[in-house]
Amino acid sequence: MAVEIEHKYLVLENIWDKEVAHDHMVIRQGYLQTDPNKTIRVRTKGPQGYLTIKGKAVGASRPEFEYEIPVEEANELLNHFCTNLIDKTRYYVVYEGKTWEVDVFGGLNEGLVVAEIELSSEGETYSLPSWAGENVTTDMRYANSNLTINPFSMW
Amino acid sequence: MAVEIEHKYLVLENIWDKEVAHDHMVIRQGYLQTDPNKTIRVRTKGPQGYLTIKGKAVGASRPEFEYEIPVEEANELLNHFCTNLIDKTRYYVVYEGKTWEVDVFGGLNEGLVVAEIELSSEGETYSLPSWAGENVTTDMRYANSNLTINPFSMW
Numbered sequence: 001m002a003v004e005i006e007h008k009y010l011v012l013e014n015i016w017d018k019e020v021a022h023d024h025m026v027i028r029q030g031y032l033q034t035d036p037n038k039t040i041r042v043r044t045k046g047p048q049g050y051l052t053i054k055g056k057a058v059g060a061s062r063p064e065f066e067y068e069i070p071v072e073e074a075n076e077l078l079n080h081f082c083t084n085l086i087d088k089t090r091y092y093v094v095y096e097g098k099t100w101e102v103d104v105f106g107g108l109n110e111g112l113v114v115a116e117i118e119l120s121s122e123g124e125t126y127s128l129p130s131w132a133g134e135n136v137t138t139d140m141r142y143a144n145s146n147l148t149i150n151p152f153s154m155w
Numbered sequence: 156m157a158v159e160i161e162h163k164y165l166v167l168e169n170i171w172d173k174e175v176a177h178d179h180m181v182i183r184q185g186y187l188q189t190d191p192n193k194t195i196r197v198r199t200k201g202p203q204g205y206l207t208i209k210g211k212a213v214g215a216s217r218p219e220f221e222y223e224i225p226v227e228e229a230n231e232l233l234n235h236f237c238t239n240l241i242d243k244t245r246y247y248v249v250y251e252g253k254t255w256e257v258d259v260f261g262g263l264n265e266g267l268v269v270a271e272i273e274l275s276s277e278g279e280t281y282s283l284p285s286w287a288g289e290n291v292t293t294d295m296r297y298a299n300s301n302l303t304i305n306p307f308s309m310w
Contacts, residue, residue: 032188033187033195038187038236040187040188051206051222053187053236055236063235065228076156076220077208077220080218081208081210
C-alpha cells in the first residue's frame with residue numbers, strides 16, 4: 001500500500017496560463033464505489049488504464065492501491081460499470097523544482113480548475129505559484145468522487 | 156472483458172473423497188462491494204493475489220475482469236478494506252477430461268462443499284461425477300458474495 005499525500009488549491013484563472021505546462025493528458029474517470037471510507041476509481045489517462053482503491057483520508061494523507069489495467073478494459077468498465085463520469089485535462093507544471101498537476105474540468109464541472117502537489121511527507125515544504133488560490137485540501141466538495149455526484153455547475 | 160460461464164453443484168459428501176484431487180489451494184477472499192449488479196472481490200490463492208470485478212449474471216454467464224495483484228497488497232486489502240471474509244480449500248479434480256473445482260468451505264460456512272465446472276460456451280456438454288448432487292448454478296444463496304453475508308451455518 002502506498003500513502004498519497006496531496007495538497008490541493010483552487011487555480012486563479014485570470015493568472016493561470018496553460019502555456020506554462022510542459023505536458024498534458026486527457027483523463028476520463030468514473031467510480032465503481034464512492035463510499036467516503038473507500039473509493040474505487042477507474043481511469044484512462046492518455047493511452048493507459050488504471051484501477052485505484054483509496055481509503056479514508058486523514059488530513060492530506062490517504063492510503064492508495066493503484067493497478068495499471070488494459071485501456072480497453074478501463075473503457076469497458078467506464079462505459080458499463082461506472083456512473084457519473086468525469087472528464088478533465090491535466091496539465092503538468094514544474095514550479096521551483098516541484099511538479100504541480102493542474103486539472104481543467106469539463107462537462108458538468110466546466111469552470112473548475114484545481115491544482116495539486118504530491119508530497120513525500122506531511123512536513124515537506126514548497127513554494128506557491130502566483131496562480132495558486134485558496135487551499136481546499138480538506139474541503140470534500142472538491143474530491144473528484146464528490147464532483148461526480150454534486151458537480152461544480154450545480155453549486 | 157472475459158465472460159465466465161460456470162455450472163455449480165452441491166457435493167455429496169458421503170461419496171466425495173479429496174484423494175481424487177490432483178492439486179489443491181488455500182483461498183481467502185473478501186469483498187469491497189457486494190451489489191447484486193457488481194461485485195468487487197479480493198482474493199489470495201496460494202502465493203498469488205487477485206482483484207476481480209464481476210457484473211450481473213445472466214443464467215450461467217457473467218462478465219468478469221480479473222487482475223493479478225501482489226499478494227501482500229491483497230492481504231492488506233482483505234485485512235483493512237474488506238468485511239465478511241471467506242476461507243476455503245479448493246481441490247482440482249479432472250473428470251472425463253474436464254477440470255472441476257471443489258470448494259470445501261471453512262469458518263461460518265463449514266459443512267458446505269460445492270463443485271464448479273467452467274465452460275467455454277453455454278452449450279458445452281460434460282459428464283457428471285458421482286459425487287455431484289443438486290445443480291445450484293442459479294441459486295444465489297450459494298454465491299460466495301452472499302455466503303459472506305448469510306453464511307451456510309445460519310441457514
